[in-house]
Amino acid sequence: MTNITELDTNRFYLGRxxxxxxxxxxxxxxxxxxxxxxxTECQLWHNRKxxxxxxxxxxxxxxxxxxxxxxxxxQKHAKHYQEHKEDYRRRQSKLLxxxxxxxxxxxxxxKFRQTPQGKVAAxxxxxxxxxxxxxxxxxxxxxxxxxxxxxxxxxxxxxxxATINLVLDHFIPVSKxxxxxxxxxxxxxxxxxxxxxDRDPMIWYKSQSFYSSxxxxxxxxxxxxxxxxxxxxxxx
Ligand SMILES: [Zn+2]
Ligand SMILES: [Zn+2]
Numbered sequence: 546m547t548n549i550t551e552l553d554t555n556r557f558y559l560g561r562x563x564x565x566x567x568x569x570x571x572x573x574x575x576x577x578x579x580x581x582x583x584x585t586e587c588q589l590w591h592n593r594k595x596x597x598x599x600x601x602x603x604x605x606x607x608x609x610x611x612x613x614x615x616x617x618x619x620q621k622h623a624k625h626y627q628e629h630k631e632d633y634r635r636r637q638s639k640l641l642x643x644x645x646x647x648x649x650x651x652x653x654x655x656k657f658r659q660t661p662q663g664k665v666a667a668x669x670x671x672x673x674x675x676x677x678x679x680x681x682x683x684x685x686x687x688x689x690x691x692x693x694x695x696x697x698x699x700x701x702x703x704x705x706x707a708t709i710n711l712v713l714d715h716f717i718p719v720s721k722x723x724x725x726x727x728x729x730x731x732x733x734x735x736x737x738x739x740x741x742x743d744r745d746p747m748i749w750y751k752s753q754s755f756y757s758s759x760x761x762x763x764x765x766x767x768x769x770x771x772x773x774x775x776x777x778x779x780x781x
Pocket of ligand 2: 702703704705706707733734735736737738
């Protein structure tokens with residue numbers, strides 16, 4: 546059954562029932578195109594079938610065409626965008642503002658936040674917002690980079706060596722101007738992270754009972770710092 550409820554008599558007509566019995570709105574007849582006399586439902590199926598049949602081939606040829614005429618296509622699109630700028634913007638803002646869209650987005654996000662990736666993403670967004678609020682620097686980092694950072698410390702707290710409840714610690718606290726980027730991250734256990742709070746990393750660490758000069762050296766090495774410039778703000 547098609548979604549067309551009102552018959553466009555210029556393009557369609559109700560004709561003989563097709564051999565697959567595509568009954569249009571319980572009329573006992575098939576909706577056919579005036580030009581090709583083909584059943585609309587049959588045509589839809591045919592189109593879908595041929596789309597999947599030639600999908601890979603078509604994609605490849607489209608990609609090849611794009612590679613050959615890259616600049617041309619880009620310029621064409623840019624020109625079209627410049628000419629219809631207002632239309633694009635109006636349409637986009639309209640689309641984004643509909644209540645249905647907002648609601649579906651809200652539902653999607655609340656589901657996503659329950660997943661492990663979603664939890665990490667929420668945490669990163671929190672970090673980023675906090676950095677923006679204080680006008681601190683922020684640079685993007687990937688989950689892969691975080692994973693290799695954790696590996697450098699054998700998936701243990703960089704300060705005390707504990708392996709449970711690991712979180713990312715901003716080496717130079719965000720409230721002290723510490724940027725939100727990879728060069729300012731150290732894996733730490735929840736206990737160390739909360740205990741350290743916004744204190745100077747070196748003063749705090751050296752006053753702890755679990756202080757180890759070996760671990761302190763490793764932290765400086767991973768962050769690319771020395772004892773004299775450990776407070777310098779990284780950019781990446
Ligand atoms: Zn049919
Ligand atoms: Zn710790």
